Amino acid sequence: MSDFQYFMIPGPTQLPPDVLGALSAPMVNHRGPEFKEIMDKIHSNLQTIYKTKNDIITLTCSGSGALEASIVNFLNKGDKALVISIGNFGQRYFTICQKYGIDAELIDFAWGEALDPEIVLAKLAADTKHEIKAVIMQHNETSTGVYNNIKAIAEGKKDHPALTIVDAVSSLGACPLETDAWGLDIVVSASQKALMAPPGLAFISVSERAWKIAESCTNNRFYFDLLNAREFKKIGQTPFTPSVTVAYGVLAATERIVKQGIDNYVAEHFLRRDVVRAGIRGLGLQLLADDDCASPAVTTILLPEGIKPEDIREPMRTKFNIIIAGGMGKYKDTTIRIGHIGFMNMGDILVTLACLEMVLKQNGYELELGCGVAAAQKLLMEKL
Amino acid sequence: MSDFQYFMIPGPTQLPPDVLGALSAPMVNHRGPEFKEIMDKIHSNLQTIYKTKNDIITLTCSGSGALEASIVNFLNKGDKALVISIGNFGQRYFTICQKYGIDAELIDFAWGEALDPEIVLAKLAADTKHEIKAVIMQHNETSTGVYNNIKAIAEGKKDHPALTIVDAVSSLGACPLETDAWGLDIVVSASQKALMAPPGLAFISVSERAWKIAESCTNNRFYFDLLNAREFKKIGQTPFTPSVTVAYGVLAATERIVKQGIDNYVAEHFLRRDVVRAGIRGLGLQLLADDDCASPAVTTILLPEGIKPEDIREPMRTKFNIIIAGGMGKYKDTTIRIGHIGFMNMGDILVTLACLEMVLKQNGYELELGCGVAAAQKLLMEKL
Numbered sequence: 001m002s003d004f005q006y007f008m009i010p011g012p013t014q015l016p017p018d019v020l021g022a023l024s025a026p027m028v029n030h031r032g033p034e035f036k037e038i039m040d041k042i043h044s045n046l047q048t049i050y051k052t053k054n055d056i057i058t059l060t061c062s063g064s065g066a067l068e069a070s071i072v073n074f075l076n077k078g079d080k081a082l083v084i085s086i087g088n089f090g091q092r093y094f095t096i097c098q099k100y101g102i103d104a105e106l107i108d109f110a111w112g113e114a115l116d117p118e119i120v121l122a123k124l125a126a127d128t129k130h131e132i133k134a135v136i137m138q139h140n141e142t143s144t145g146v147y148n149n150i151k152a153i154a155e156g157k158k159d160h161p162a163l164t165i166v167d168a169v170s171s172l173g174a175c176p177l178e179t180d181a182w183g184l185d186i187v188v189s190a191s192q193k194a195l196m197a198p199p200g201l202a203f204i205s206v207s208e209r210a211w212k213i214a215e216s217c218t219n220n221r222f223y224f225d226l227l228n229a230r231e232f233k234k235i236g237q238t239p240f241t242p243s244v245t246v247a248y249g250v251l252a253a254t255e256r257i258v259k260q261g262i263d264n265y266v267a268e269h270f271l272r273r274d275v276v277r278a279g280i281r282g283l284g285l286q287l288l289a290d291d292d293c294a295s296p297a298v299t300t301i302l303l304p305e306g307i308k309p310e311d312i313r314e315p316m317r318t319k320f321n322i323i324i325a326g327g328m329g330k331y332k333d334t335t336i337r338i339g340h341i342g343f344m345n346m347g348d349i350l351v352t353l354a355c356l357e358m359v360l361k362q363n364g365y366e367l368e369l370g371c372g373v374a375a376a377q378k379l380l381m382e383k384l
Numbered sequence: 385m386s387d388f389q390y391f392m393i394p395g396p397t398q399l400p401p402d403v404l405g406a407l408s409a410p411m412v413n414h415r416g417p418e419f420k421e422i423m424d425k426i427h428s429n430l431q432t433i434y435k436t437k438n439d440i441i442t443l444t445c446s447g448s449g450a451l452e453a454s455i456v457n458f459l460n461k462g463d464k465a466l467v468i469s470i471g472n473f474g475q476r477y478f479t480i481c482q483k484y485g486i487d488a489e490l491i492d493f494a495w496g497e498a499l500d501p502e503i504v505l506a507k508l509a510a511d512t513k514h515e516i517k518a519v520i521m522q523h524n525e526t527s528t529g530v531y532n533n534i535k536a537i538a539e540g541k542k543d544h545p546a547l548t549i550v551d552a553v554s555s556l557g558a559c560p561l562e563t564d565a566w567g568l569d570i571v572v573s574a575s576q577k578a579l580m581a582p583p584g585l586a587f588i589s590v591s592e593r594a595w596k597i598a599e600s601c602t603n604n605r606f607y608f609d610l611l612n613a614r615e616f617k618k619i620g621q622t623p624f625t626p627s628v629t630v631a632y633g634v635l636a637a638t639e640r641i642v643k644q645g646i647d648n649y650v651a652e653h654f655l656r657r658d659v660v661r662a663g664i665r666g667l668g669l670q671l672l673a674d675d676d677c678a679s680p681a682v683t684t685i686l687l688p689e690g691i692k693p694e695d696i697r698e699p700m701r702t703k704f705n706i707i708i709a710g711g712m713g714k715y716k717d718t719t720i721r722i723g724h725i726g727f728m729n730m731g732d733i734l735v736t737l738a739c740l741e742m743v744l745k746q747n748g749y750e751l752e753l754g755c756g757v758a759a760a761q762k763l764l765m766e767k768l
Contacts, residue, residue: 004410012411012625023407023629026388027396027582029707060584061445062624065607099606192625198411200444200584200627220604222483223449240446241396241576243584243627245407323413 006322006344008352010142010170010298012192012199013342015249019197022252023245030244036236038251045254046203049172049195049262050187052179054205057229060243063169063190066202068096069224070165070186073214074134077101081134082123082162084115084153088143088328089167093136100219104136111330112144112300114293117152124160133213134163140171143328145300145337146289147175154182163210169193169202173257174269174297174341185210194269194297195257196342197249201242206230269296271383272340272349275376279353280338282375283360283367288335297341300327302334307363309336315362320355346384350376390706390728392736394526394554394682396576396583397726399633403581406636407629414628420620422635427617429638430587433556433579433646434571436563438589441613444627447553447574450586452480453608454549454570457598458518461485465518466507466546468499468537472527472712473551477520484603488520495714496528496684498677501536508544517597518547524555527712529684529721530673531559538566547594553577553586557641558653558681558725569594575630578653578681580726581637584630590614653680655767656724656733659760663737664722666759667744667751672719681725684711686718691747693720699746704739730768734760 007014015023028034039058046056059066071093075081079102083094086109097104107123109115115137124132135157140147154164163185168177172187173194179187185207192199206214206226214227223240232239257265273296277287280301288300303309309326313336316322327335338352353372361367391398399407412418423442430440443450455477459465463486467478470493481488491507493499499521508516519541524531538548547569552561556571557578563571569591576583590598590610598611607624616623641649657680661671664685672684687693693710697720700706711719722736737756745751 005412007411007413009413012414012628014411020408020410024404026404027391027398028389029391029393030396030583032701032707061449061607062626064624065445065449068607096606100604190625198627198629199414199625200630220484222480223445223452223608240448241574241583242446243582243630244396245582245629245633246584246627249629317416323416 002321004321006348006351008338008340008348009323009325010337010339011341013196014344015198016196016253016256016343018256019249019252022248023198025248027244030242031237035244038247039236042247042251042254045258048258049254050179050205051177051181052205054179054207055230055233056203056205057226057233058238058242059202059204059224059229060200060238060240061202062199063188063202064092065224066188066190066204067093067167069226070188070204071096071102072100072219072221072224073217073226074163074165074186074210075100075102076217076219078103079133080105080131081136082107082120082132084120084135084137085109086113086115086138086144086146086148087111087141089138089141093167097136112146112288114146115148117149117156120153121156124157124162127160130161132160132162134165136165137167139166139168139177140175140295140297142170142298144288144331145295145298146293147171147295150184151178151182154184163213170297170341173262173265176266179205191246191250194341195250195253197253198246200246201250266296269341272296272346273299275346275349275379276338276340278379279349279372279376283357283372288331298337298339300331300335300337303336304365307365308333311363312336312356312359315359316355322352322355324352346380386705388705390732390735392722392724392732393707393709394721394723395725397580398728399582400580400637400640400727402640403633403636406632407582409632411628414626415621419628422631423620426631426635426638429642432642433638434563434589435561435565436589438563438591439614439617440587440589441610441617442622442626443586443588443608443613444584444622444624445586446583447572447586448476449608450572450574450588451477451551453610454572454588455480455486456484456603456605456608457601457610458547458549458570458594459484459486460601460603462487463517464489464515465520466491466504466516468504468519468521469493470497470499470522470528470530470532471495471525473522473525477551481520496530496672498530499532501533501540504537505540508541508546511544514545516546518549520549521551523550523552523561524559524679524681526554526682528672528715529679529682530677531555531679534568535562535566538568547597554681554725557646557649560650563589575634578725579634579637579641581633582630584627585634650680653725656680656730657683659730659733659763660722660724662763663733663756663760667741667756672715682721682723684715684719684721687720688749691749692717695747696720696740696743699743700739706736706739708736730764
């Protein structure tokens with residue numbers, strides 16, 4: 001068996017050959033003109049992908065570090081905030097708020113469902129004194145495979161001054177995102193999801209009015225101080241030594257996305273989603289998310305009674321080199337997740353369905369070999 | 385001119401060919417057994433390099449992020465601490481303490497000098513109530529090119545219970561370090577210095593008694609929570625998506641160091657230091673640090689009156705592809721720094737001296753071409 005794994009997880013993703021090649025370039029001085037040029041190009045590409053004119057700041061950390069940065073620079077201890085949760089990563093935002101003493105109200109939707117804009121907007125409308133300083137939300141929730149209508153919140157809140165803070169780590173490049181048109185203040189992403197670069201860098205766009213709030217924010221912060229990062233960005237640097245190699249990868253990967261066109265790249269993710277869902281339905285298995293909020297990045301599948309995630313994941317990995325994800329949170333023991341984000345071929349999905357059929361059958365689940373693949377093929381022949 | 389730069393800066397360093405090659409390996413699942421194996425090997429290699437049996441935790445961030453982690457997990461707001469500074473990075477530790485409301489006393493030695501153990505140990509001896517919770521210090525100060533006798537502090541403090549917190553970012557692999565023999569509680573390092581891997585990962589060793597203190601520490605922390613990282617390490621993972629590509633590089637690089645032997649690798653750095661210093665003296669220039677505390681990682685050179693760092697650095701870079709560092713802090717406009725850390729050949733030093741001679745001469749400094757190189761050659765012929 002080769003040492004190349006099919007990466008059917010919701011990130012990190014496998015890397016395109018030109019991205020892999022870029023990683024083995026020798027070091028350049030991160031305080032010199034060569035690196036400034038690389039970072040300027042990355043930020044310009046990311047502005048295209050984010051659809052924004054806002055500043056984009058690069059941090060050397062995982063997406064979770066940038067989530068922390070998106071809170072500690074804009075909210076003070078005791079500030080009121082709404083945290084919308086539809087799964088595991090919404091809970092993570094709530095945890096960050098708690099760690100920093102922010103008076104966060106958790107609006108907790110059922111796992112597998114999307115946020116209901118009416119409920120959130122009613123909270124904001126009732127806050128006539130404008131005590132709520134931020135609305136914090138996931139664009140895409142990888143634990144359940146659901147994506148949120150954040151446009152409805154950003155546009156529906158109208159003149160309420162609460163900042164919109166968005167975790168787009170697993171959505172940027174996979175879900176439609178219009179940072180400026182929707183008026184999103186702070187949008188967090190990371191290198192290793194649909195951006196199809198290695199993990200190690202995270203990005204955060206900051207609106208003009210969010211910067212003003214950061215300037216008066218007194219929260220403890222050092223490594224994640226975005227004002228400091230903004231100062232260094234003016235001379236094309238980062239305050240601390242950046243992950244230079246990962247930046248090479250991000251440059252190569254974002255060039256690909258800009259060349260393909262961000263809307264085309266997003267559309268490709270939706271087609272992958274539809275093909276996976278058709279295939280899984282062809283197998284006779286249930287999907288956790290409804291069609292209207294199903295994530296273009298990852299699909300959560302309910303397992304037949306008596307079959308555990310490891311019964312599937314282990315043989316998929318050891319026999320076929322296919323990495324799929326287990327369940328999370330309340331669906332930990334009853335679901336598997338198939339990621340379809342970033343760099344992959346449509347063929348990878350067909351292979352995954354074919355191998356899933358074999359592994360399910362070996363686990364005693366009755367099916368006719370080829371049923372899932374055929375359902376996916378049928379859709380593909382209509383679409384391609 | 386080739387696109388390979390001589391990296392005569394105090395990190396990041398250029399990367400050995402096998403490290404560069406390792407970076408272009410495809411992704412493995414960071415929650416799977418393949419990555420656990422990589423991390424286990426890295427931690428084992430690092431224990432050898434650190435000379436410790438303590439836990440080593442890996443963080444995805446620059447060294448400065450790990451410096452923050454080395455404070456926020458072990459000190460609470462209002463705790464007393466001694467911060468020893470001999471330059472820019474000592475000041476950084478003091479800044480971190482201030483950001484988190486720690487009652488830090490700065491013991492500020494002159495730039496270019498090493499810490500004086502007597503002064504520090506007298507402070508500890510006077511603290512009979514044991515109110516000082518930590519002694520925080522640099523092992524090597526890259527701004528001045530001086531290294532500290534941290535052994536004298538760690539051993540000399542005897543039964544005072546203050547934690548020893550050490551920034552070994554630019555020393556590990558270049559300076560002699562005996563974590564366990566000297567009883568160092570917390571030691572911070574990073575991937576891109578003498579470890580000769582790309583920037584993006586940082587490491588922190590934590591003693592048993594430091595872990596106990598972390599367990600009752602109430603400081604705000606999320607991304608840098610080391611207790612959380614310790615839990616994930618038990619299953620071979622990190623709490624947040626790690627910089628997988630950089631880990632490939634660190635594995636390859638630490639294998640090299642273990643194979644060469646850490647003591648041999650450190651000795652190589654001392655020889656480089658001596659060769660640089662002999663060469664610079666041969667040029668008739670002054671060195672900032674005295675021989676007995678001169679850093680094996682970087683050498684700070686006082687420029688002749690009327691010559692600015694950029695007058696040297698710019699032609700070195702554009703004519704010869706040699707990257708040297710400028711001055712820092714109070715020596716910003718009057719010094720240059722030549723790094724000699726990590727992956728390089730002794731020949732790189734000779735080239736640097738030769739080109740420095742030409743550039744100095746073009747700036748009006750009188751010298752006989754070859755004088756610096758000859759002084760370095762003389763020492764090399766005795767030693768090799």
